[in-house]
Amino acid sequence: MQNLLNNITDVMTQATERGRVADYIPQLAHVDPKHFGMAVATPDGQLFTAGDATMPFSIQSISKVFALTLALGKQGDGLWQYVGREPSGDPFNSIVQLEHESGKPRNPFINAGAIAVVDAIMMGHEPKEVLAELLSFVRYLAGDDSLFFDHEVAESELKYKHRNASLAHFMKAFGRLQHDVDKVLGAYFHQCALAMNCVQLARAGLFLVSDGVNQASGSRVVSAQRARRINAMMMMCGHYDGSGEFAYRVGLPGKSGVGGGILAIAPGKASIAVWSPGLDQIGNSLLGTRALEMLVQETGWSVFGH
Amino acid sequence: MQNLLNNITDVMTQATERGRVADYIPQLAHVDPKHFGMAVATPDGQLFTAGDATMPFSIQSISKVFALTLALGKQGDGLWQYVGREPSGDPFNSIVQLEHESGKPRNPFINAGAIAVVDAIMMGHEPKEVLAELLSFVRYLAGDDSLFFDHEVAESELKYKHRNASLAHFMKAFGRLQHDVDKVLGAYFHQCALAMNCVQLARAGLFLVSDGVNQASGSRVVSAQRARRINAMMMMCGHYDGSGEFAYRVGLPGKSGVGGGILAIAPGKASIAVWSPGLDQIGNSLLGTRALEMLVQETGWSVFGH
Amino acid sequence: MQNLLNNITDVMTQATERGRVADYIPQLAHVDPKHFGMAVATPDGQLFTAGDATMPFSIQSISKVFALTLALGKQGDGLWQYVGREPSGDPFNSIVQLEHESGKPRNPFINAGAIAVVDAIMMGHEPKEVLAELLSFVRYLAGDDSLFFDHEVAESELKYKHRNASLAHFMKAFGRLQHDVDKVLGAYFHQCALAMNCVQLARAGLFLVSDGVNQASGSRVVSAQRARRINAMMMMCGHYDGSGEFAYRVGLPGKSGVGGGILAIAPGKASIAVWSPGLDQIGNSLLGTRALEMLVQETGWSVFGH
């Protein structure tokens, strides 16, 4: 495995076509596209790393997996009255579907759905409390108390909030958000500004590898059924309107973020985190996807084979 | 397994809410919604059946899996210039996406995409030849030369062809079909009119269980990679705008048909066919899905767990 | 004319099917649907009134005509870089078209377009100044210094702002608003909260009857070409996705508001204001439209005849 990661990292480091770094906020636009990191954590506690695996980056939409887990813990299946579980077929920030379907977002991973999930987590609490809870939860998942919110990123997101503010107000107009729009957005932008490195991210995903149990720590995080269902949502919607492509090429449940990170789960095998800041046209990490494709070809870890 | 199938069949036989039988052609509208059949074929050659497992039904859109396999064999990755591989987020017979994306269908399992796949298979041949080849291929997959096209169903489909004719002419207007619209539709309607029973269908799916090899017969049908990719397409798009729901509840690649059949693949474990004619609002078998959900809960066969 | 207005008012007063009063804010929801008023002002200074012609109501979207006139005065044809001039074919508060067309609203009378017009009027000024200017302009048009903003209505609109806030943030995300979203919305809601009665409204429309000159006061408000073009926009887009119906039945340029008012212009003949609070499904005054239909049938004032 270590050799494989080294090989992949060599290939990716030398790649000339690296995609485009997200540029809607300065904090992301200034990240060096040359970075590449990867970490593989296995249920038996092994960890393999390569490249910039310990350099923190903005996990952005990958945080939606942790928020969804938290929301299911609080609302159970009741969560699905606020958000659907189908691929939308539209870009991550599209609002068209909301108008056609009375303001109910298609799934928890498009922006509108993730905002609805934050609202569902809040349950009357202030953003500060919610964020503390989320941070605590992700630290527990990762087994690492050093991970943090990058407040500068959050502030910048807030400044360029308008597309997400549009989604939130639209849902609010249909009575689909319980809390104040600005509070929900504040919490949402902080959630997305979670900074993690590949090692932390791979470890945080371990509970999805082993049917809800983090084997490294021995603790059950969610039921087996819930873990499988979260994986299902990642598979179906984790890469927005590039989810089909990711399933076709990689064949694992995965969630991407515009910071260039991807968390992928090989059930029973490993939790994999990869980071390369350059994005493809849809907004998923270009080399991150290619790295996972190489990994899966060598290991045969696709959920669609055996 | 046999006990489990018996239990599931008992539950499904007694269910009062059975969905609505497809009614757009008389041949489907007259099928008794009380039917229920199921078959599980394993790579080591075992077969388990229950209920009406040997009664032929119209497999309809399940045939799209076999057509896709044939088309990939002929066109390789070149097929994807004619059809995409993303969930559409729209109903199976929607035309909206075609207008927004220059007549290129999102995936091979919505109607427009399946029509494009038939066109890609034809390669200058007449419908009759294409259908002979397809029939021969499915008979080979199922190891059963008795399966047949139900010409009466095909004729009836042709009579009520207008929605599909609209899709085909739209693609033709964008230069996306190489052959005459009426010929493509003729082949498509016959393909959908393939009559199979659960046993035949489960056996025909075995090559997708074992990375492209039909272990029962020992023959390699497609490469491992291709088998996985076909499974990926089934997972992402096999139940149209109910694919997310199917992934969430069942967690297996699957393809449904309006005849009430579903083919589901548990990689490394089994090929499963189920038939119950009543459909949910999206057009997928209501009890078929519930039966698979029960099966998976007992066996733990979800690809999202281990 | 007076007899005709009396007859129309009799018919409308006795009508049992009166439509539904707008209910998205309490101030509109509590208006008595029994009200009916009408005023006809002619270029030679005559005024005919009937029913509740001097009772003030919330003119709501009719204010968009005055705002458009002001914006054209400030920006000239440059205004059309911010807003189109085509019917949208969608409801007044739809956001779908904005996503498909990079945040540029189709016309100045749908909500998104009207918000863009307010932004174009502001030109760096504070909402307070802009509103003072608008109020002054409408008072000048109506020749009546007593008309006023209903601040209670404006406050209530602000409270239920979310659909419009969504539109504004969406446009802001595409760089289509120059000013702060909250300031633009504040000005927009006050503009819509202008309270006028039928007499004031009919008089304010006189400049559109006589090619830009208010014959009653003798003052030229806009050029002949501009007056005609504003009429054209009213004809094409003044009743949202009911504009075709209004053109078909009434045949005059007109602008409706959810307060139940309609301003209609018969070029060379008269400016007509009608008020009946009950709305049809699209959001236009049900009896107001019928009253205009009766008026036109008797007077032959359709622009499509001679």
Added chain:
Amino acid sequence: MQNLLNNITDVMTQATERGRVADYIPQLAHVDPKHFGMAVATPDGQLFTAGDATMPFSIQSISKVFALTLALGKQGDGLWQYVGREPSGDPFNSIVQLEHESGKPRNPFINAGAIAVVDAIMMGHEPKEVLAELLSFVRYLAGDDSLFFDHEVAESELKYKHRNASLAHFMKAFGRLQHDVDKVLGAYFHQCALAMNCVQLARAGLFLVSDGVNQASGSRVVSAQRARRINAMMMMCGHYDGSGEFAYRVGLPGKSGVGGGILAIAPGKASIAVWSPGLDQIGNSLLGTRALEMLVQETGWSVFGH
């Protein structure tokens, strides 16, 4: 008037930017973009012509005005159960709106609507009979028995029928066409292949100038109300998603065709036909529109002024 037409023709003949000739069928693609013709017919029997006013061209969608008139004569207001009367906001050949609104076209001038109108005219008759009736009607309107269907154009349209065939089959799937799709399309393509020159076209429009009476011949064609309503439809929908622009710049009810012709009606004043084969991006005659704009600026014939 003659001087004005001469001036306009001079300007248009020298224009270098002439738009793009329709190229979807060879018969239109081969027309010389240098042609320009114009004719103005007045109710008192005067006729003014300039340029290629007597050269026949394919009137294409302008024929929809005559077909609508015929359909209203046969079906009365019952026609509106088959087709709406609102601008669609979409291109002339769009199918999106049909899917969203159960296959009912928005108005009689987009292609789908015009196909529905042909179906409404047929009333059980064969295409041949319908076309004979239509030809006879237009000859009567124009007072000229020499105008004819260009069968070569019709055949070519039939060959490139697919976009329109898609629309027709879609409506048929929703039960919105009473007759066989191929027969309806055959009649529709012939209708569009009507060849007329500007003189014939201007004369054929005279009944819309004088409230339903062709003053030149003294015969009443339709009631005053119907004439006004047809004008209203032309104003609202006659230039597809460029109707707002035409109303803004020209201010007259008008109908364009991809052959480069436009028929415009100045109620009480004149019927105007103009022909210049080059089209703008939306599919309306580029110089034809500019010529009408010049004409209206000089004559003040806008319906929005007085």
